[in-house]
Every structure is written in structure tokens, then in C-alpha cells.
Amino acid sequence: MDKTILVAGGTGDLGGQIIARLLDRGARVRALVRASSDAVTVHNLEQRGAHIITLDLADQAALTHACEGVDCVVSALSGLGEVIFTAQKQLLDAAVRAGVPRFIPSDFAADFTKLPAGTNRNFDLRRAFRTYLEAQPIAATSVLNGMFMDLLTGQAPMILFPLKRVMYWERADQLLDFTTIANTAEYTAAAALDPDTPRFLRIAGDVLDARGLAVVASEVTGDQFRVVRAGSLKRLGTLINVTRMVAPAADEVFPAWQGMQYTRDMFDGRGKLAPLDNDRYPGIRWTKVKDLLTAHQSVVTA
Numbered sequence: 165m166d167k168t169i170l171v172a173g174g175t176g177d178l179g180g181q182i183i184a185r186l187l188d189r190g191a192r193v194r195a196l197v198r199a200s201s202d203a204v205t206v207h208n209l210e211q212r213g214a215h216i217i218t219l220d221l222a223d224q225a226a227l228t229h230a231c232e233g234v235d236c237v238v239s240a241l242s243g244l245g246e247v248i249f250t251a252q253k254q255l256l257d258a259a260v261r262a263g264v265p266r267f268i269p270s271d272f273a274a275d276f277t278k279l280p281a282g283t284n285r286n287f288d289l290r291r292a293f294r295t296y297l298e299a300q301p302i303a304a305t306s307v308l309n310g311m312f313m314d315l316l317t318g319q320a321p322m323i324l325f326p327l328k329r330v331m332y333w334e335r336a337d338q339l340l341d342f343t344t345i346a347n348t349a350e351y352t353a354a355a356a357l358d359p360d361t362p363r364f365l366r367i368a369g370d371v372l373d374a375r376g377l378a379v380v381a382s383e384v385t386g387d388q389f390r391v392v393r394a395g396s397l398k399r400l401g402t403l404i405n406v407t408r409m410v411a412p413a414a415d416e417v418f419p420a421w422q423g424m425q426y427t428r429d430m431f432d433g434r435g436k437l438a439p440l441d442n443d444r445y446p447g448i449r450w451t452k453v454k455d456l457l458t459a460h461q462s463v464v465t466a
Contacts, residue, residue, distance in 0.1 A: 167191050167192065167235045167236075167357055168191070168192040168193075168194065168233055168234050168235055169186050169191050169192070169193055169194070169234065169235060169236050169237075169238060169356050169357070170193075170194040170195075170196065170230065170231060170234045170236075170237045170238070170259075170264075171183050171186070171193060171194070171195050171196065171214075171237075171238045171239075171240060172196045172221075172237070172238070172239050172240065172241055172251075172255055173196075173239060173240030173241040173242060173270065174195040174196070174197065174209055174214065174240065175197055175201045175202060175205045175206065175209070176240055176242055177345055178240045178242075178272065178345050178348065178349055179238075179240030179241075180205070180208075180209065181345060181346055181349030181350075182238060182240055182349045182352050182353050182356075183195055183209060183212070183214050184212060184349070185349050185350045185352075185353035185354075186353045186356065186357070187212055187213045187214065188353075189353060189354070189357060191353075191356075191357060192215070193213070193214045193215065194214070194215045194217055194230060194234065195209050195214040195215065195216050195217065196217050196219065196221075196227075196230065196255075197209075197216055197217070197218050198218070198219075198220065199218055199220075201218075217230045221251045221254045221255060222254060224254065224257065224258055224261075227254065227255065227258035228258040228261045228262050229262075230258070231258050231259045231261075231262035231264050232262045232263075233262075234259070234262065234264045235264070235265065235266065235356075235357075235359075236264065236265070236266040236267070236268065236356045236357070237255060237256075237259045237264050237266070237267050237268070238268045238352065238356050239252055239255060239267075239268065239269050239270040240270055240272075241255075241270045242270065242417060243417055244289065244415070244417060245289055248270065248286070248289040248290060248293055249289055249292055249293050249296075252269060252270065252293055253293070253296060256269075256296070256297060256300060256302070259302060260300050260301060260302050264302065265302065265303060265359070266302065266303045266304070266305065266356075266359070266361075267297065267302050267303070267304045267305075268304070268305050268306070268307065268352065268355065268356060269290070269293060269294070269297060269304065269306055270290075271290050271294070271306035271307065271308060272307060272308070272309050272312075272348060272352075273286075273287065273290070273308060273309070273310075273426075274308065274310050274311070274341065274426075274429055274430060274435035274436075274437065275308050275364075275366065275434075275435045275436065275437055276290055276291060276308075276429075276435065277291075277294075277364070278434045278435055279429055279432070279434055279435050283425065283428075283429070284422075284425040284426070284429055285422060285425065286417075286422060286425075286426075287425075287429070294306075303361075304363060305355055305361040305362065305363060305364070305365060306363065306364050306365070307348065307351060307352050307355060307365050307367065308364060308365070308366045308367070308437055309341070309343035309347075309348045309351075309366075309367050309368065309437075310340070310341025310342055310343055310367075310368050310430075310437055311340065311341065311342055311343075311426070311430060312342075312343065312344065312345055312348070313342035313343055313344045313369060313370065313451065313453060313456050314344055314345055314456070316342065316377075316453065316456065316457070317456065317457070317460040320423070320427075321423075321427075322377065322427075323377055323381055323389075323457075325381075325385075328381075328385075328387050328388065328389050328390065329389060329390055329391070329392045330374050330375075330377045330378040330381065330389055330390070330391045330392070331374075331391075331392055331394050332373075332374035332391055332392070332393060332394065332431065333393070333394050333395060333396070333397055333399075333400050333427065333428065333431040334393075334395075334396055334397045334431050335431065335433075336373060336374045336375055336391050336393070337373045337374075337375070338373055338374070338430075338431050338433050339371050339372070339373050339433075339436060340371065340372060340373065340374075340430050340431075341368035341371055341430075341436065341437045342368060342369055342370045342371070342372070342453055343367055343368055343369040343370075343450075344369055344451045344456065346451065347367070347369045347448065347450055347451055348367070350448055351365070351367055351445060351448060354444075354445040354448070355444075355445075358444075358445075365441045365444065366437040366438065366439065366440055366441050367437070367440060367441060367442050368437055368440055368442070369450040369451050369452065370450070370451070370452045370453045372453055374391045375391055377389075377453065378390060378391050380453050380454045380457060381457060383454065384454060384457040384458050384461050385457075385461060397428055397431060397432060400424065400427070400428050400431075401428065403424065404421050404424045404425055404428065407420055407421040407424065408421040
């Protein structure tokens with residue numbers, strides 16, 4: 165493997181796993197970190213074999229130098245406008261100046277390109293960056309993975325384990341896309357090393373509706389899970405507006421109302437990923453929801 169990949173956001177869970185998978189594939193990895201990044205996490209990346217570059221993304225001279233000789237820049241940055249648009253723009257501008265041929269933005273989500281503007285703050289930020297990105301002289305590939313499956317073990321209010329219920333909005337038969345962080349990282353690493361990727365790659369480790377989730381949860385736990393309709397999407401939209409007004413938390417990346425926006429967009433159906441590109445890189449073992457819940461259950465009952 166004679167490729168060098170630069171990763172921004174490597175101290176996060178997804179970014180760190182992307183770096184690990186790149187190193188597993190024999191790539192040279194440059195990991196951009198801030199001076200304030202967690203020292204233990206940075207040390208672990210270095211021990212794995214990543215070349216650590218500590219800088220401020222606003223330092224365009226240093227950032228451009230860091231991008232020189234790189235085959236692809238991968239952004240796993242997470243945040244609000246100052247990160248998803250401003251910081252990624254600084255990263256992209258430096259990549260263009262350094263002559264980097266390819267860029268993978270931090271677009272990991274449902275297919276926001278098919279959803280209306282103004283309904284999801286985080287999607288709107290990605291939409292704004294996409295407009296800027298596609299005007300630059302660099303090839304770009306976005307990896308869209310639906311919902312991170314890992315959230316089903318408690319963070320996302322969908323499988324309600326204590327109540328033995330699976331909650332849905334509008335329709336119980338709306339298919340939903342789920343992909344683990346690990347699978348997303350492995351696929352992104354493969355895409356970063358692939359010089360011929362299309363503009364969008366869509367993946368899903370598993371695709372289930374609410375009833376399918378209930379069946380899997382029942383099989384794994386031995387308890388009978390049932391589906392429960394929380395209401396219509398119109399009602400959810402009203403709840404989002406009320407929650408945003410009462411508890412705006414504008415400086416938080418994932419306030420309660422933002423998570424509700426993601427839920428609405430999943431059950432809306434327009435952000436459904438199709439066609440899927442799972443088979444592009446043979447060898448990836450896709451984790452199913454049943455696999456994830458089984459592993460979770462073994463920890464809970466241990």
C-alpha cells in the first residue's frame with residue numbers, strides 16, 4: 165500500500181476507527197489533532213502507527229503543508245457551523261492548494277440530499293458545505309450510512325427495553341437504515357484508498373422496519389416486544405418546534421430536538437438510502453441489528 169491519507173477528527177470514535185482501519189490496510193495515516201485534544205487518545209493513535217500533526221485549522225500555511233503528498237483527505241469532524249462548514253472549508257481549501265486529488269466530507273447520515281431544506285439543522289449545515297465543496301477543483305465522495313446502529317442500545321428512543329416496546333412514528337412499515345460505527349469506519353477507509361469512487365456511496369448494515377425491530381428484540385431478549393405508534397409525523401414536527409422553543413440549547417450538537425429531527429427524517433422515508441453500495445468492497449462483514457442487540461444483551465445480563 166503506497167497511499168497516504170490525512171484524517172481530521174481522529175480523536176472521535178468514528179475518526180479513530182477510520183484511522184485504525186486505514187492502518188490495518190497498510191496505508192500511511194496523518195492524523196490532525198488540536199493542542200487541546202485528549203492526550204491519551206492522541207498517544208493511542210500514535211502507538212497504532214498514525215503520524216500525529218498538531219495544528220489549528222485556521223493556520224492555513226501549516227494545514228496546506230500537512231496536506232502535501234496526500235492521496236485523500238477524510239473529515240470525521242463533528243460539530244455545528246463553525247466545524248461542519250467553517251473548519252471543513254479550511255480543510256478543503258488547504259487540500260485544494262496542496263493538490264490533493266480527493267476529499268471525503270463528514271456527511272455520515274441518512275440521504276439528506278433528498279430531504280427538504282430547513283427541517284434539520286445538522287443536515288442544512290452539510291447541505292451548505294456540499295454546495296461549496298462541489299464548486300472546488302477536487303473529487304469528492306460522501307459516505308451515507310443512515311443511523312448509527314450503536315444508538316439502538318439505549319441512546320435512541322426507539323427500542324424501549326424496560327417497556328418491551330418499539331416506538332415508531334406515522335408508519336410501522338417504513339424501512340429504516342442502520343449501520344454500526346465500526347462498519348462505517350471500515351467502509352470509509354476502503355473508499356479513501358479507492359481512486360475511482362462516485363460522488364455518493366450509500367451503505368446499510370441492516371434495513372428493518374419497526375415490526376422487524378420488535379421481532380429481533382423479542383428473539384434476543386426472550387421477551388415479547390410490541391410496536392407502539394407515538395403519533396403522526398405532523399405531531400412530531402409540532403413537538404420538535406415546542407421543544408426547540410422551550411429548551412433551545414443552540415450551542416449543543418445534539419440537543420433533544422435535534423435527535424427528534426433525525427427521527428422524523430428517518431420515518432419520513434425520503435432519506436432512505438437506495439441503491440446500496442455494500443458490495444463495492446468485498447470482505448466487510450456487515451453487523452446486523454440482531455448481532456448488535458445480542459452483544460448488548462450479553463453485557464447487560466453478565
